[in-house]
Amino acid sequence: MLDQKLIRENPACVEENLSLRGKVYDITRIHELTVRKKEIDIEISSLQSESKKLSKLIGQEIRKCQDNNSKELNNLKKKGNEYRIKISEFEEKQRILDEQINNEISNLPNFPSKDAPTGKDESNNVQVKTWGNPLKANNLKSHWEIGESLNLFESIKSTKMSKSRFITLIGNGARLERALINFMLDMHTKNGYLELMTPALVNSESLKGSGQLPKFSNESFKCSNDDLWLSPTAEVPLTAFHKNEIIDPKRLPIKYVAYSPCFRREAGSYGKDTKGLIRLHQFNKVELYWFCNPSKSLEAHKKITSDAENILQKLELPYRLVDICTGDLGFSSSRTFDLEVWLPSSKCYREISSCSNCLDFQARRSAIRTKIDKKNTYLHTLNGSGLAIGRTMAAILENGQQSDGSVKIPDSLVPYFGSNFLKTP
């Protein structure tokens, strides 16, 4: 959420910053609303002050002269009643304004960072660096072909139990998934992250707090009988973990790692990535999350990204780092570095981690603050996948494939998986 005060006092600056996303934002209406609300706030406050004084006076009069039915007293009470009516009228106006402002303001995305490359869409994203040597050859198998030949997962049967875009992992496939989760959690907890295991169902407030609602209700699954949604990413419960808190600056940065299943409707992606592990309604992910001092978030952003990179390097998977351009940034993010892993069968890099600095955008939506010079200040939040498990598995299968049809398991994963090669059962 953007700062209401900034909208009220400097709407031109807000429009200018938003327009960096490559679209035109007109905030005239919301600006007017905030100005009117401010006026009403002041009005209400002074009316309340008068009414409070009057009530006190009535109390004193009653104690002074036992007779609590005198003419003067009744006049005073009548006057008090008038205040009450007037105040409630203003409060009604205030309530409506608040609602309107909230509706509008929570649909505005975060300001892009000035450091992010400007551009309209993903074609303007900037490759910052690459790591490793991408495997390039013809006759390379796709991960779903490997999965089938080694009997690692199954999607046809999964549509029987659920629908398309769900998968059942089998035998070594399930084992590899589990190994990857444990490996990543261990790496990150050794590296200073505290592990959380959060609820998979989250309420609407939480989704608003991290920016998925109200704008993207289409992208999550909702429970019909409760105000609960299947969490699309652990970022949601992790943000909500400290909702409405003022965190002692001595505790910052707070670094969490959480494994969670993630549920996404993938509306509008019909026909894309229909095979394999790339785009599923349910997938596993290990998520990194930081709450940090506002002055430290640029540094933190580099660190969280390199913590995610570290996993790719340990798994010996070639990847590149991409600086997401202003037009392609997610709703809550001011700057995002994507890590894209090399998938030899499709001869391209695919997103496997997205590391974002949300500045105070989520913190304001979720009311998470810290004390700076005795003043309450919204802190900064950052999130990054470390990593998406399914896509990691796909990358391991494709990059580790051998001419005999087996798959080499990266050395650092062997203690977790229990053997050096995946072979036909």
Place this chain on the structure above:
RNA sequence: GGAGAGGUGGCUGAGUGGUCGAAAGCGAACGAUUCGAAAUCGUUUAAUAGUUAACUAUUCGUGGGUUCGAAUCCCACCCUCUCCGCCA
């Protein structure tokens, strides 16, 4: 799901419709005492918003209602605890 008991400042815990933003205690801060410390004594100490002090407003689980005035009365909801039921 059923029955009961609760939800008040950093914590414990009083609170009768009117100097109640709230007793008392603990804790914390400062001071005195001391070579220093403990103990003792004294003073101070809720938060949030309005850019700041002053000032004003809000806040006793949340949202409504009654009233000139609500921590206190009424209604709804949420949460916690105990017991019962069910259950991985």
